[in-house]
Amino acid sequence: MAKERRQITVLNPIVPLSFFQQDVLDVAPQLLGKYIVRKIKNESIRHIVTEVEAYRGEEDLACHASKGKTPRTRIMYLSGGHIYVYFVYGMYYMLNIVTAEEENPQAILIRGTNEVSGPSRLTRALQIDKTFNEKKLMPETGLWIEESGISLPYKTTPRIGVNYAKEWKNKLWRYVAL
DNA sequence: AGCAAGATCGGT
């Protein structure tokens, strides 16, 4: 007689797209401690988000949308939960999550996890490139966010690499888990 | 069509 086996696979709840459809300054700190999950073939890579930055609207000179709606920035005008990936310095992919409602251009740059430090290292580790651009955070995409039940304490600092952004460079919109 | 700058990283 076969031994009875119960499959006790405790799944972390998937964070719904609606979570991202609120102001970026509310969403960004809440993202710390959550899992970012990347499924490649049969393997699921799970990192804990530890560092993010908020980019908020056309008036924010550090935000790409400060140039208005262009071929590149139109992704930021989609509803929260869309994925915005862009290419910089000729070699690096940056992963962002769009927030807020449609036509309100905001996004969160994911800068680091418990496994990697630096936004480009993250996309390298999770094998994320421009093919994810404009897709949504969901299992079908191969990239999504899961609840962890943990809310990490954090500090805020100015955003990195945006010294061109006049007074906006001083906004404390970088959130780093302690 | 040409140009300057960029939400970075790794090596001096």
Add this chain to the structure above:
DNA sequence: CCGATCTTGCTG
């Protein structure tokens, strides 16, 4: 501190 490397948006 500096170079790599190429997309993007702006200028003309």
